[in-house]
Amino acid sequence: MTSIPSVRPSATQKSAELKQEIDRRLDILAKAVDQVRASELFKQYLAVQSRFHHYSWHNSWLIAMQCPDATRVAGYRAWQALGRQVRKGEKGIRIFAPCPFKRETTSQAGETESIEGMFFKAVSVFDISQTDGEELPEFPLPDVECAADNLLSKLIQVAHHRGIAVQFKNLGDGLFGVSKGGSIDVDCTHPTGQQAKTLAHELAHEILHKTNRGALTRNMAELEAESVAYVVCLHFGLDVEVRASHYIALWNGNSKALRESLDRISKTIRSIIDDCSAIESRKAVA
Numbered sequence: 158m159t160s161i162p163s164v165r166p167s168a169t170q171k172s173a174e175l176k177q178e179i180d181r182r183l184d185i186l187a188k189a190v191d192q193v194r195a196s197e198l199f200k201q202y203l204a205v206q207s208r209f210h211h212y213s214w215h216n217s218w219l220i221a222m223q224c225p226d227a228t229r230v231a232g233y234r235a236w237q238a239l240g241r242q243v244r245k246g247e248k249g250i251r252i253f254a255p256c257p258f259k260r261e262t263t264s265q266a267g268e269t270e271s272i273e274g275m276f277f278k279a280v281s282v283f284d285i286s287q288t289d290g291e292e293l294p295e296f297p298l299p300d301v302e303c304a305a306d307n308l309l310s311k312l313i314q315v316a317h318h319r320g321i322a323v324q325f326k327n328l329g330d331g332l333f334g335v336s337k338g339g340s341i342d343v344d345c346t347h348p349t350g351q352q353a354k355t356l357a358h359e360l361a362h363e364i365l366h367k368t369n370r371g372a373l374t375r376n377m378a379e380l381e382a383e384s385v386a387y388v389v390c391l392h393f394g395l396d397v398e399v400r401a402s403h404y405i406a407l408w409n410g411n412s413k414a415l416r417e418s419l420d421r422i423s424k425t426i427r428s429i430i431d432d433c434s435a436i437e438s439r440k441a442v443a
């Protein structure tokens with residue numbers, strides 16, 4: 158009896174094809190992120206961002222106490238340099254500015270010694286809402302506008318299969334999703350394509366960043382989660398390239414950083430896609 162050769166690809170073949178697909182897509186994403194970073198608009202955006210200080214924890218707390226809705230804060234002259242003017246009568250937000258000093262003293266033995274130190278003085282800063290003038294350059298982070306009900310339902314099942322509860326809520330404050338360690342909230346006010354992209358991103362955080370985060374920075378964690386979401390969405394036909402490349406660039410990612418994490422990203426993509434396939438085949442048998 159002769160057997161008929163199977164025309165269906167073997168599991169090993171499928172696995173090798175998936176690996177190639179993941180590598181190829183991540184390479185495209187890495188190049189897209191570098192292109193975004195090289196664009197004029199992004200450079201202008203960064204130049205403006207660099208004029209805003211990263212305030213210490215203590216100063217951030219002082220700003221939040223005095224002006225809870227503050228979004229961008231700078232000194233009077235810094236606003237002028239950005240083409241905006243603090244409105245007359247606006248009350249400044251008081252914070253403490255570090256002032257380093259260096260003093261020369263002469264010791265009893267007649268030697269000159271230099272003493273360095275730091276004191277803090279109270280200064281006023283202002284929120285953008287207290288100023289008028291030129292618009293600051295923004296860098297667009299477009300939402301995914303289409304529907305992707307099928308992919309969303311697949312990803313919900315992947316989460317449940319992993320014991321992660323998913324809730325859909327109006328999160329407000331421009332939030333798209335939150336990974337809470339064992340549960341995920343997704344903003345329900347966006348189209349299902351955006352919700353699917355968000356859920357894939359938060360799933361990656363749950364898998365990669367809830368334990369053993371070690372020395373991983375927030376920038377790196379966002380790069381990893383968004384790269385996973387990008388390939389998972391594209392694999393199921395949802396194009397999220399513009400949002401993903403802009404998102405990673407805004408979190409200070411680039412192709413080098415992406416390649417450094419390639420192994421962790423690829424493994425997570427595989428495990429989510431494999432879960433989706435297992436769910437599909439269980440459905441087909443049922």
Ligand SMILES: [Zn+2]
Binds near residue numbers: 358362378379382
């Ligand atoms: Zn994230």
